[in-house]
Amino acid sequence: MKLNETILKSPGSRMTTQRALVFDIISRGGVHLGADEIYARARRKNPRISLSTVYRAIGKFKELGLVVESHLGQEHHHYEAGRNGSHFHLVCIGCGSVIEFEYPVVKRVRDEIARAGGFKIVSAEMNLSGYCPQCRG
Amino acid sequence: MKLNETILKSPGSRMTTQRALVFDIISRGGVHLGADEIYARARRKNPRISLSTVYRAIGKFKELGLVVESHLGQEHHHYEAGRNGSHFHLVCIGCGSVIEFEYPVVKRVRDEIARAGGFKIVSAEMNLSGYCPQCRG
DNA sequence: GTCCTTGCAAATGCTTTGCACGCTG
DNA sequence: CAGCGTGCAAAGCATTTGCAAGGAC
Numbered sequence: 001m002k003l004n005e006t007i008l009k010s011p012g013s014r015m016t017t018q019r020a021l022v023f024d025i026i027s028r029g030g031v032h033l034g035a036d037e038i039y040a041r042a043r044r045k046n047p048r049i050s051l052s053t054v055y056r057a058i059g060k061f062k063e064l065g066l067v068v069e070s071h072l073g074q075e076h077h078h079y080e081a082g083r084n085g086s087h088f089h090l091v092c093i094g095c096g097s098v099i100e101f102e103y104p105v106v107k108r109v110r111d112e113i114a115r116a117g118g119f120k121i122v123s124a125e126m127n128l129s130g131y132c133p134q135c136r137g
Numbered sequence: 138m139k140l141n142e143t144i145l146k147s148p149g150s151r152m153t154t155q156r157a158l159v160f161d162i163i164s165r166g167g168v169h170l171g172a173d174e175i176y177a178r179a180r181r182k183n184p185r186i187s188l189s190t191v192y193r194a195i196g197k198f199k200e201l202g203l204v205v206e207s208h209l210g211q212e213h214h215h216y217e218a219g220r221n222g223s224h225f226h227l228v229c230i231g232c233g234s235v236i237e238f239e240y241p242v243v244k245r246v247r248d249e250i251a252r253a254g255g256f257k258i259v260s261a262e263m264n265l266s267g268y269c270p271q272c273r274g
Numbered sequence: 275g276t277c278c279t280t281g282c283a284a285a286t287g288c289t290t291t292g293c294a295c296g297c298t299g
Numbered sequence: 300c301a302g303c304g305t306g307c308a309a310a311g312c313a314t315t316t317g318c319a320a321g322g323a324c
Contacts, residue, residue, distance in 0.1 A: 014298050014303055035288075050306045055289065057304095071208040076288060090256060101250065110265070113238065118270035119227060126263040128247070133255040151278055151323050172313075187281045192314060194279095213313055279322075286315070296305070 002082065006064050013060065018042075018049055022057040023081070026067055032078035032089070032098055070125055072098060088126035094135025139219065143201050150197065155179075155186055159194040160218070163204055169215035169226070169235055207262055209235060225263035231272025 003023045007015050025041045026033060033041075039054045058079055061067035070078050072091050078098075090099040110121045130136075140160045144152045162178045163170060170178075176191045195216055198204035207215050209228050215235075227236040247258045267273075 008299090012303070016298075016304060018305070048306080052290075052307080053305055059290095090250065090254075090258075093259060099254070099256075109263070113227065113265065114267075117227075117236070119236075119265075119267050120273045121227075121265050121267040122230060123267070124263070124265045126246070126261070128250065128256075128258050128261045130251075130256050130258040130260070136257045145324095149278070153279065153323075155280075185281080188313095189282080189315075190280055196315095276324095277322105278324100280320085282318095282320105284315105284317085286313105288312090288314105290309105290311070292309085293307095294305105296303105298303080299301100 002066065006066060007060075010064055013064075018046070018053050019057045019060070021045055021049070022054055023061060023066070026058075026061070026079055027081040029080070032070060032072060032080050034076050034078055036076070038079070068123075070127070072127060088128070090128045090130070092132040092135055093129055094131050097132065099132070139203065143203060144197075147201055150201075155183065155190050156194045156197070158182055158186070159191055160198060160203070163195075163198070163216055164218040166217075169207060169209060169217050171213050171215055173213070175216070205260075207264070209264060225265070227265045227267065229269040229272055230266055231268050234269065236269070 003020060004015060007013050007019065021042050022038060025038050029038070029041075035051070035054055035058065038058070039049075039051050042049045042054060058067060058069075061079075062069060066082055067079050068082070070080070070089060072078050072089055087100055087102045090101060091097075092099070110124055113119055114121050140157060141152060144150050144156065158179050159175060162175050166175070166178075172188070172191055172195065175195070176186070176188050179186045179191060195204060195206075198216075199206055203219050204216050205219070207217070207226060209215050209226055224237055224239045227238060228234075229236070247261055250256055251258050
């Protein structure tokens with residue numbers, strides 16, 4: 001598990017059961033979880049955990065690069081554990097399911113843009129929305 | 138101007154001075170404007186306009202496809218007038234400026250994904266963040 | 275004249291913060 | 300045992316909504 005190492009390396013950060021729990025949930029969550037869902041699942045293991053702790057844990061993980069935030073739909077944020085930006089999301093307008101695509105296009109664009117404009121790209125996000133095979137028609 | 142025709146064509150929608158004003162501001166706003174900025178500019182022309190009217194106007198324009206909403210940064214939404222999804226945004230983490238790129242990649246991905254997965258893509262958005270030539274180093 | 279739109283104020287939903295106590299390193 | 304992390308409650312923002320009055324067609 002990467003959490004322990006990373007947290008302990010970062011000066012002034014401590015390892016707690018709450019953080020371990022939140023990180024575990026985000027890592028396992030195949031789908032992209034919202035803060036509320038992470039909170040709900042966390043309470044099943046630790047009923048005393050608070051929503052602010054969930055948010056603060058997520059914030060720390062983002063800061064350490066362990067978790068990536070994405071903006072699916074127009075609603076709240078979604079989180080997923082350590083990936084390196086070469087995939088993107090496809091949200092079905094019909095059923096709300098999120099399909100994840102691995103695709104080198106993000107990296108490709110990244111390189112081309114960086115070369116063309118002198119930009120240093122730090123992160124890339126791509127979101128498509130439409131209808132999945134079941135929902136279209 | 139496309140606003141009049143489009144509004145009048147759509148059944149049960151009416152043309153008002155407030156809507157004209159809001160649409161004009163979004164159209165001219167070279168940068169991508171947030172609701173608060175649109176509101177601020179609108180008040181300079183019409184001090185009695187309310188923020189809810191701005192939001193409702195934007196909502197109507199989105200519905201009619203006249204305006205596109207994007208999620209730059211993690212903050213609030215930004216709006217821009219009628220484009221056809223073949224461009225994307227690059228946000229500088231240093232100075233906050235938004236650079237807009239025309240690039241056929243979105244269309245390309247769209248077609249490939251649609252073919253591969255049986256998806257019908259309705260809209261696509263791509264956001265990159267990083268450092269512009271002035272801010273990096 | 276009908277009924278869509280506006281303005282105001284209050285409500286909502288997600289996220290953040292202040293503060294005293296608890297626990298990690 | 301110093302100081303970061305937690306829980307609770309309350310605050311903060313962007314956005315939405317209810318309602319009566321106003322305006323477009």
